[in-house]
Amino acid sequence: xxxxxxxxxxxxxxxxxxxxxxxxxxxxxxxxxxxxxxxxxxxxxxxxxxxxxxxxxxxxxxxxxxxxxxxxxxxxxxxxxxxxxxxxxxxxxxxxxxxxxxxxxxxxxxxxxxxxxxxxxxxxxxxxxxxxxxxxxxxxxxxxxxxxxxxxxxxxxxxxxxxxxxxxxxxxxxxxxxxxxxxxxxxxxxxxxxxxxxxxxxxxxxxxxxxxxxxxxxxxxxxxxxxxxxxxxxxxxxxxxxxxxxxxxxxxxxxxxxxxxxxxxxxxxxxxxxxxxxxxxxxxxxxxxxxxxxxxxxxxxxxxxxxxxxxxxxxxxxxxxxxxxxxxxxxxxxxxxxxxxxxxxxxxxxxxxxxxxxxxxxxxxxxxxxxxxxxxxxxxxxxxxxxxxx
Amino acid sequence: xxxxxxxxxxxxxxxxxxxxxxxxxxxxxxxxxxxxxxxxxxxxxxxxxxxxxxxxxxxxxxxxxxxxxxxxxxxxxxxxxxxxxxxxxxxxxxxxxxxxxxxxxxxxxxxxxxxxxxxxxxxxxxxxxxxxxxxxxxxxxxxxxxxxxxxxxxxxxxxxxxxxxxxxxxxxxxxxxxxxxxxxxxxxxxxxxxxxxxxxxxxxxxxxxxxxxxxxxxxxx
Numbered sequence: 001x002x003x004x005x006x007x008x009x010x011x012x013x014x015x016x017x018x019x020x021x022x023x024x025x026x027x028x029x030x031x032x033x034x035x036x037x038x039x040x041x042x043x044x045x046x047x048x049x050x051x052x053x054x055x056x057x058x059x060x061x062x063x064x065x066x067x068x069x070x071x072x073x074x075x076x077x078x079x080x081x082x083x084x085x086x087x088x089x090x091x092x093x094x095x096x097x098x099x100x101x102x103x104x105x106x107x108x109x110x111x112x113x114x115x116x117x118x119x120x121x122x123x124x125x126x127x128x129x130x131x132x133x134x135x136x137x138x139x140x141x142x143x144x145x146x147x148x149x150x151x152x153x154x155x156x157x158x159x160x161x162x163x164x165x166x167x168x169x170x171x172x173x174x175x176x177x178x179x180x181x182x183x184x185x186x187x188x189x190x191x192x193x194x195x196x197x198x199x200x201x202x203x204x205x206x207x208x209x210x211x212x213x214x215x216x217x218x219x220x221x222x223x224x225x226x227x228x229x230x231x232x233x234x235x236x237x238x239x240x241x242x243x244x245x246x247x248x249x250x251x252x253x254x255x256x257x258x259x260x261x262x263x264x265x266x267x268x269x270x271x272x273x274x275x276x277x278x279x280x281x282x283x284x285x286x287x288x289x290x291x292x293x294x295x296x297x298x299x300x301x302x303x304x305x306x307x308x309x310x311x312x313x314x315x316x317x318x319x320x321x322x323x324x325x326x327x328x329x330x331x332x333x334x335x336x337x338x339x340x341x342x343x344x345x346x347x348x349x350x351x352x353x354x355x356x357x358x359x360x361x362x363x364x365x366x367x368x369x370x371x372x373x374x375x376x377x378x379x380x381x382x383x384x385x386x387x388x389x390x
Numbered sequence: 391x392x393x394x395x396x397x398x399x400x401x402x403x404x405x406x407x408x409x410x411x412x413x414x415x416x417x418x419x420x421x422x423x424x425x426x427x428x429x430x431x432x433x434x435x436x437x438x439x440x441x442x443x444x445x446x447x448x449x450x451x452x453x454x455x456x457x458x459x460x461x462x463x464x465x466x467x468x469x470x471x472x473x474x475x476x477x478x479x480x481x482x483x484x485x486x487x488x489x490x491x492x493x494x495x496x497x498x499x500x501x502x503x504x505x506x507x508x509x510x511x512x513x514x515x516x517x518x519x520x521x522x523x524x525x526x527x528x529x530x531x532x533x534x535x536x537x538x539x540x541x542x543x544x545x546x547x548x549x550x551x552x553x554x555x556x557x558x559x560x561x562x563x564x565x566x567x568x569x570x571x572x573x574x575x576x577x578x579x580x581x582x583x584x585x586x587x588x589x590x591x592x593x594x595x596x597x598x599x600x601x602x603x604x605x606x607x608x609x610x611x
Binding site for chain 2: 130201203205207208214215217220224
């Protein structure tokens with residue numbers, strides 16, 4: 001019996017008092033005022049109302065993170081909201097601007113294709129070798145749907161990435177929320193034993209897409225494999241190839257964003273396909289924040305591994321006391337560990353040394369970025385909905 | 391035009407077109423290298439085999455087209471069925487290569503030899519015969535129409551003799567090959583099971599792409 005008695009007690013997350021939680025939320029309140037409350041931030045009552053609701057929503061979630069000492073479930077509310085409201089706002093905008101969800105070839109030639117962050121790694125080699133951006137968008141702010149342009153998007157991506165690394169995939173990506181929402185629906189996973197070799201597939205997709213993009217001089221992932229074309233904008237199906245492309249997008253979306261997340265309770269598109277996620281993993285190497293496992297406290301119950309929506313925790317990595325570089329820093333593993341063996345960590349410090357301070361430092365950066373990027377997406381989606389009923 | 395100026399043109403054309411050739415061969419060559427042995431020299435050897443058979447493909451195509459008296463016309467308006475067939479073959483070889491390479495390396499991934507297509511194992515279980523997969527891929531890539539190849543082919547077709555055209559091709563090829571030497575640096579990437587798996591999966595994905603492209607060309611638009 002003595003062998004089963006663990007020296008570390010089973011306790012829940014450390015909760016804070018209301019006053020202290022409010023105090024810790026104040027910086028986020030100020031940031032939200034700057035983002036959504038500054039003079040001239042809103043064109044009309046509709047966008048003002050949407051901005052106000054968004055600010056309150058983000059502040060409330062952060063407050064609950066401070067109050068409860070947990071991260072994942074509150075972040076998930078934000079993330080799913082972004083995932084659901086992005087298509088609403090975006091599709092409304094393209095319907096108003098160009099009248100169709102299909103990208104007309106004329107728009108591509110004119111460089112007015114909206115740029116999302118996913119093809120970023122595909123642009124690097126062609127730009128380096130030929131000084132050409134192989135995306136039919138505008139580098140600087142342009143007309144129509146070109147929006148802020150490729151340079152602005154890459155600038156935002158770089159700023160967020162340097163701070164939170166692959167935390168981008170949990171706090172900034174506007175695609176992952178749908179599958180995270182679907183994965184949250186079932187109580188238990190119906191498919192549990194997933195061959196760990198599938199974890200390598202995003203890297204293979206990244207390598208294949210980078211090489212094919214260079215060979216074909218077009219963003220191959222956007223042309224052939226992006227599931228989110230199904231809920232943003234698709235290729236105008238003017239011929240057989242266009243039809244095949246759209247069929248691939250829809251099948252991938254249905255399989256990887258709806259069906260498999262429901263069956264596995266994992267973000268399967270992020271775990272098994274997304275080349276941008278694989279690319280983003282590289283930046284976890286330079287990010288100062290990571291998740292570590294205190295081997296003295298760990299009982300190898302693998303609750304953390306099961307709770308993780310991705311696949312960066314394996315028995316081997318747990319034995320080493322760390323998550324793999326594909327960790328998205330969502331906080332699920334930290335929240336679920338009743339022995340506090342899994343904790344937020346700042347590189348260069350001892351594991352388990354003031355983990356709450358590391359969590360706070362990470363969350364301030366991540367939430368500020370989330371409010372700036374995801375918050376504006378939520379506000380746009382809400383404004384669209386309010387506009388529809390007004 | 392003087393002879394040395396003519397072949398100077400070919401070399402310059404090759405040097406200028408090198409990045410495009412590298413880009414066209416990348417999806418086939420890079421994963422093949424990553425599944426191979428570590429080290430600069432082994433990778434250089436693999437690249438040399440790939441380029442050698444690619445040159446063979448170039449020259450064979452030029453030779454046949456010249457004999458048919460249709461080098462220019464075949465380059466300007468290539469037959470999609472022919473290219474489609476090459477793509478399908480390439481997809482098959484790539485898929486085979488990805489399936490066969492280091493399948494049973496069991497952690498000892500630093501000593502595998504070139505994967506061979508149609509390999510046989512003798513009674514002692516040692517000697518392997520057949521065509522090296524990289525050589526096959528190089529040959530099929532050579533039969534393919536990458537834009538620099540078309541440009542060089544049209545220029546070569548203007549020459550009066552077959553030997554002159556073939557030499558023009560060869561010099562052009564030497565110019566493009568310079569750009570391939572740096573990617574032997576991939577030999578410095580540490581080979582482990584994860585990298586091998588990624589490279590094999592990449593081959594499968596590229597094979598699917600070439601197969602789709604090939605079938606599309608074969609069956610008509």
